[in-house]
Amino acid sequence: MNFYQKVQEFDNFDFDKFFGNVTNERIESILMEDRMNEEDFLSLLSPNSEKYIEEMAQKAHNISLRHFGRTVLLYTPMYLSNFCVNKCLYCGYNIENKIRRKKLTLEEVEEEGKAIYEMGYRHILILTGESRKHNPVSYIKDCVGILKKYFSSIAIEIYPLEEYEYRELICCGVDSLTLYQEVYNEEVYKKVHVAGPKSNYRYRLDAPERAAKAKIHSISIGALLGLEDWRKEAFFTGIHGKYIEKNYPDVELTLSTPRIRPHAGSFEYVREVTDKNIVQAILAYKLFLHRAGINITTRERAEFRDNLIPSGVTKMSASVSTEVGGHSNKEKGEEQFKIDDNRSLYEVRNSIKFKGYNPILKDWESI
């Protein structure tokens, strides 16, 4: 069964009814076990499980300690281009938004890469908007070629590719893929992705699997929480992770909980996702997928990020600029969204140390 079929199985599933039937006894018995199935996972995402958030946190902390120890990997994103042909209601890069568009020249990529390297980073995440015309795979390959000189790990967060294209990028030095489905509910997906190639739900859904087939080292997935009921979205994210883990066991998996942020544009309707909801999602992920890492981005407030660390966070971004050329250039392209944690690498590292954790800058190299 492919993952799309798996998602379709839940088309007529009554989530609210299920959540309504999750009793205290059920949750307590799940928390006694070491391993859990899909149903257990969904139960932990229920409103009733909120009462057990401390018990879940203690369990998640122990699991994370066993598998990842007291370490948090730090990385920073680098925006290559904000040219985009999509019309996504929640994104600042929306083709209809009148923003400054910019694409880094290869010289600027080198300058920006060098600036980031000198800050101390060894893991970098490169991003582009979706425009095969402005940001073709060949351009991304050229950028990777330059950045390989500086970074031990290069992750991409770009438009979904064909398997052979992932293979080409992996050959050039890319080892990780970040690709958020944004929203797993197909109807909502179609509503918010009004036009452009991104409106193809299935093509995006299957992209992590194509990268896994191309033998990528690690994959980061997530739903943009706030576009639909977060409990259902977190559930689909978890079972997507499980699907990848089962079928591609050599892939290192990370889950992320991005929450929708203010941006340039017109999208008004956002469902509320509280801090407590984010914590519950992270804990349920950790209890369901022990070996998956958890990434928490600068979309979240500094204090909140720091408090989340012992619950199983394994990866954090720092000194983030969501602007094209934001690390070195004076002539910047406009940002994708506002961030909430503006701390420098130095400050983030100190906060991690203060929590009794080891901020690490390198834990991977393609050899």
Place this chain on the structure above:
Amino acid sequence: MDKLIIGGTELYSRLFIGTGKYSSNEILPKVIKSSKTQVVTVALRRVDLSNKEENILSFIDEDCILLPNTSGARTAEEAVRIARLARIVGCGNWIKIEIISDNKYLLPDNKETIKATKILANEGFVVLPYMNPDLMDSKRMVEVGAAAVMPLGAPIGSNRGIRTEEMIRILIDEIDVPIIVDAGIGKPSDAILAMEMGADAVLVNTALATAGDPILMGEAFCQAVDAGRKAYISKVGPKRINGEASSPLTGFLR
């Protein structure tokens, strides 16, 4: 004399330690000291030679034997590349082969490990393969040049103890190179068990790195390994189903 010799080197400590998962790099030298370890394993992929402050190697006492490992390798080919690079960057010629293509349970791939052992032993490395405790595979590893074998007690990081006890006992009886129990050792009593059984050494990482006080735990493991070894040498008395009185009633018949 009770000596442990691996790759021609005589070791006085039978406790090997790992370097991952610690809350800071600064604590590592203190754990090395308190545990009296002599062999320290490091994932080469995590070593940052370009940054002295971050480079884990600068926190390891020079008297220790560095045991670089191929963590992150999914195939023999990758493991061989990592081992060669380790030697080039000055990590010596000991190598722990770790080939894992299953990220969920982190179980090693014996078949690929045998392949890599053969190539690297031929290139003069002191090869210590991390493996699933299978007798035939252990024999194959020794045949192609392994200097020791490192069977797992339980999956990495699981702290579950010596779950593969019976398999490891067989290796101890049948395999002529040192047996180093690696992975699964969650507490000093697990280390004692392994050593009492006759393992030649143990490798501990998670249990030390994630302890509330890793320095004190280092000392505890040092004593445990020592106690277990002494118990093994002095031969633990046989187990009996019934109790045996120290002053038997029929003693006069002897």
